[in-house]
Amino acid sequence: MASEKPKDKAPLTHGITVKKQDDMSEWYNQVVLKAELADYAPTHGMMIIRPHGYSIWESIQHFFNPLIEASGVRNAYFPLLIPESFFHKEKEHFEGFEAEVAWVERKDEKEERVALRPTSETIMYDTFSRWIRSHRDLPMKINQWCNIIRWEIKQTKLFLRTREFLWQEGHCAYASHEECLQDAKHFLQLYQKVAEELLAVPVIPGRKTIAERFAGADETFTIEGFMPDGKALQMGTSHDLGTNFAKPFNVKFQGDDGQEHFVHQGSWGISTRMIGAVVMVHGDDKGLVLPPRVAKNKVVIVPILFDASREEVSKAAQHMQEELKEFGAMLDTRENYSPGWKFNEWEMKGIPIRVELGPKDLAQQQCVLVRRDTGQKKFVPLQKLHAEVKSELDAMHHAMLEKARHFLQQSIHDVSTWKEFEQALDQRKLIRMPFCGRPECEKEIKEKTTATSRCIPMEEKPLSNAACVHCNQKAEWRTLFSKAY
Amino acid sequence: MASEKPKDKAPLTHGITVKKQDDMSEWYNQVVLKAELADYAPTHGMMIIRPHGYSIWESIQHFFNPLIEASGVRNAYFPLLIPESFFHKEKEHFEGFEAEVAWVERKDEKEERVALRPTSETIMYDTFSRWIRSHRDLPMKINQWCNIIRWEIKQTKLFLRTREFLWQEGHCAYASHEECLQDAKHFLQLYQKVAEELLAVPVIPGRKTIAERFAGADETFTIEGFMPDGKALQMGTSHDLGTNFAKPFNVKFQGDDGQEHFVHQGSWGISTRMIGAVVMVHGDDKGLVLPPRVAKNKVVIVPILFDASREEVSKAAQHMQEELKEFGAMLDTRENYSPGWKFNEWEMKGIPIRVELGPKDLAQQQCVLVRRDTGQKKFVPLQKLHAEVKSELDAMHHAMLEKARHFLQQSIHDVSTWKEFEQALDQRKLIRMPFCGRPECEKEIKEKTTATSRCIPMEEKPLSNAACVHCNQKAEWRTLFSKAY
Missing domain, CATH: 3.40.50.800 (Anticodon-binding domain)
Structure with missing residues (x-):
């Protein structure tokens, strides 16, 4: 990996010096830096988004805002800082983020310790509990464009994995689970539109397995892209949170039956990671290739x-x-x-x-x-x-x-034996196979191969008579596996 | 038509319960909360900007972005977190912000302590030192829309004084001081356009006295609004930073003379505080009055x-x-x-x-x-x-x-004696008077009265033969004084 320390007044060497197929990681870094999309920040794992990169993000905002507004979503802004106690209300959610959360040094010991938001479910739903009273207040659909902090300790990479990134996060509350689920799928479709109709990046929409679900969700939907080096990239997710947050945060409404009910909730997000996908999918040995619709200067x-x-x-x-x-x-x-x-x-x-x-x-x-x-x-x-x-x-x-x-499409390989799985993975393929869906089985696969499940594509039908390629137990769904960013 | 309205006898329990002129502070809080512009956050001193308030901010963005783009400014994004060492490079700047800076708890003692940005001069100019090489790279004009953290300990107030707020900050580097100064005034004019042509809030553009200058600036320009309760509101500032940051951050360029020179720099910002001005200036006893151009739903x-x-x-x-x-x-x-x-x-x-x-x-x-x-x-x-x-x-x-x-205009009162000053201040006026400009004199005025200088209006001419109303020493300029938010 290239040094993260910016070189002071290093001579400007033009042109990409490695071929994409020879060393995609180094090629990627060079394209991002030399096409002036982003730069390393002085602080470890952070990035500067340069104007040429930021204009891609603005294009995404301009494309996406009208789509969500037409879906009844309104933009707002919630605080960066989240009280520690909020994380403890939903146990699974906190465990999912605990290691990555950054905290603010306390100036006053009487004030509660606060975290920099890794995502805003908790702080928004605390507020929802005050804003929502009656079924007439529902559905409530709020979105914000903001910065997010996750203290990544894994190797960081511009746009793909940094300690701070920009995203949008939509948070909705509904009277019924049907509406919630329907919208979770609807927003995923909008993400697919962003990827395909704006960025010219094809994706596979699907459901996550239990092991890959968002912390605190009943169900996570995803759009998965597949990069030229044989790694999948999760490009957007939409979660059905059920009543998992409504209960601890006490988000209730009075129904038209006069009774109090917990709301059903969904959340969904895409980030500046999308820009990394554009670079990897379309770039060539000469550098960046911008999809025309996203280019400010075409x-x-x-x-x-x-x-x-x-x-x-x-x-x-x-x-x-x-x-x-x-x-x-x-x-x-x-x-x-x-x-x-x-x-x-x-x-x-x-x-x-x-x-x-x-x-x-x-x-x-x-x-x-x-x-x-x-x-x-x-x-x-x-x-x-x-x-x-x-x-x-x-x-x-x-x-x-x-x-x-x-x-x-060429990258998807169906396998029916573990040996085929290993071979396909060596060939950097996106593997499709009958899978049991069990977290334990998935964990073993990950430990052996570093591959993870990417999704169960939306169009898949449940299997009735198939065995998991890895563990041989009853397979539930054909599931996609690969290495991933 | 009144005659054909169905009977309406239900009292409006959710209306504004105090008159603006009786208790503007309480009236303001009620309007902001009940018109659903903003809400208090669970963390002390922070705010939630609700959709109806956020749409005002979006209107400001949509109005302002094309104006600055036409001035050669490009949007970008710089990290939230700033290394501690950067603050120590420009002493005056650090002293100006030291008390308000929030720090991130360190996870790794080997990593440098980092602060949440109170403003981004230091982190941007460190980068500028790598991006700027030749006079052909100048002028470089970068803007970002982002969140800002200043750990206010004074009484906080929604939109006006909160620990986190949203703003834009423009940062420019120039080959000459003339260009820098010209642009500092140009961006102030754009702010005046935002205030007057979009928000229908009249302002007085002027220069700050030494005591009220931005920490690290050679000169600060401001647009000052005047609120119905007799307090001024600083609504936007533009700074001529001279070479005060270029020197410690080593921002140099090779001129067409082949020699290295320090750049001249300017920075400028407006924030969500603008929304507070809209509320105070236009609202009435029934609540908010939105200026039509800024209203999403007119x-x-x-x-x-x-x-x-x-x-x-x-x-x-x-x-x-x-x-x-x-x-x-x-x-x-x-x-x-x-x-x-x-x-x-x-x-x-x-x-x-x-x-x-x-x-x-x-x-x-x-x-x-x-x-x-x-x-x-x-x-x-x-x-x-x-x-x-x-x-x-x-x-x-x-x-x-x-x-x-x-x-x-009715609020501006010219005074020529200290007694008149005190009377005018009691009457909640915007005082105009000959002033020496000395920080010591201004400090005494502030200690006696809590009033501060707001600005030396742009159209003022230097005084040749006048005495400071407070200290009787030689007066430099007619200067505006009042209490302020």
Whole structure:
């Protein structure tokens, strides 16, 4: 692993120096740093999200906010600091987070010790117990975009595993369990939309096994991505919490029957980890490849400037930028850099489309359009540029999604013996197999192989007559296993 | 129409129970809580920002982000946690924040102690020292929207003074001091736009005296609002940091002269405190009055429903909601609440325009439009509703701003003797007077009266032949003094 200590004024070495397939971990670090998505922070395990990375997060927010608002969710903000006593109310939840919780030094011994939020179920539900009185207050659907602190001691990695990250967390309360479960699945579908329709990252929606459930949940749903190095990435989760928090936090409502009932609750979250998936799934040996819908600057125009034609080419390029304004087109007029150097730089930063314009092109009223994902060059009449950019961006999204989907589908291997399991894992596959679902069995698998269950895909049907590939006991569901981030 | 309203005799138990002019502090708390802008958190001095309050913050973000983007600023995210050693690099800055800084309990004694950010100059500029190499990297303008922790021990107050609040902090580095100073004033102007053009809160832009400067700044600019209870509210600040941070954090660039130079830096911030100003400046004895541009839901439609005409009135009201969609029109169809109860509720929550529709109105193809700021009722032909709502919202913004501006201007009292100063302060005025500018003199004034200098208004000219009203030494500038939040 690359050193986490930032080098002071180290020379700026351009270009990615390892191939993605040779050392994906090092390749990933280089892409994230050199494409200027993020940087290491001075504090161990923390990250700085740079503007080029943060704009991806803003795109996710702009895509997601209207979807949840249409689902009756309202944004709010709850405190960063959570009283210690809240963690002790739901035992399973606390045990799930205990090791990762960071605490604030007390200034006054009379005040209760407080933690930095690792997630906000407890502090929100304490409040819900005061806000919810009657069935007319339900459903209550609250979301917040905020920072989260989990004191990771495992090896940290930019965007994927850091002590602080940004996320959204939705928290809902319902009168009935049906509504709760239905919404838990609904929000998972919205996550799938974010992954596939915005980020062009295909995912498998499914249910977690007992061993992989969220601490305190009756059921956890997940969207799982599969990375080119053969590791799964959990990209979003949605939990049916049942009445597990309602009881200790006393979240009750008066039903239309006049009686008091506990609410049913759900919570759901996606994080800046999504940005890591974009890098891994789409990047290549030249660097980042941004899915067009998420790119703030979808086009960069590089004019090829010679002294004799400088003025007219510059003017035409400015005109192009104006015409392509809705795509956030940038115009790279920097002196001191050659066109070739600029091409490399914008390729490394993943800008979806590059437009080149030189004097010969201009004389013929055309330009060169280059797609970042395929590298394909195309001469385009200036008159048709706007329409071509629009359709190429659209085609690019679908091509990137399809390519990644093909990889995902090719990666799934059905196994029926333990030997096949081990072989498939060596080949970095996503294993599908009949599984008993028992935490003890899963623990043994993890200890032997480091592989974990990823999910029981939504479309699976219960097995009636099959044995667990590992323990040979009755298998419940076909379940996906692999190594994971 | 009053005559056709169903009988409403239920007292509004959830209304505001004190008058604004009788006890503004208690009135403020009630409005914030009962209009559901915010709630107290379980931890002392912290707040929960409820959806109705958070949407004001989102409006501020949506208004402000395009303004700063047009000024070359890019959004990013820096870590919450700041190494202790960073605070010791700039002595004056650390002394300014020392008492308010909260620290994280150490899990590992080998790791450096870290603080929760009270502001991010130090952690950002450490990074700037690695990102900035050449004059081509300048100006560098970074902003972040984030949470801030300051362990306030004074009496806390929702939105105005809490241990955690939300803000944006812009941090810029420049090659020259001229650019730095120019931008510090530019961002202050943007703050004035937010206050006046979005929130309808008039402010006085000015410079802080030495005693009131930001810790570590060469110069602090401020926009000061003046509240109905005769206290000023600092609503946004912009600092010229000179090279005070560049030197200890070693933020240098190679100029086009080939030499290394320290950058000049500026920082600027506005916070959720702005929401407190909206409440205090515009609210009345019925509750909140939202300035129309900041209100997410600018209109509420209350249909007056009787059994005989229920269906047609409901249908017409739905049609109105559709027609007023761009104003975020809500339709209040709740059963079990009388129209009068609903009127009071939406008045308390500050919705700018209420539209009433009863069967007699419908028969005449008209409705009643009620403006929240004036309470004025107006019959409006249904055909003209959209246009009327649009123009009333616009008129309302200007009327609210003008009313508040009139109050502000009426509040300024020029004094030329210490006795007049004391009298004006008793009358809760904003005092303008010749002042020497000396921190010692200002400290004495504060100890005697609790009043502090608010600013030297931008339009003031230096005094050539005047004596300080307090100490009689040479006065430098006419300066504003008052009590303050």
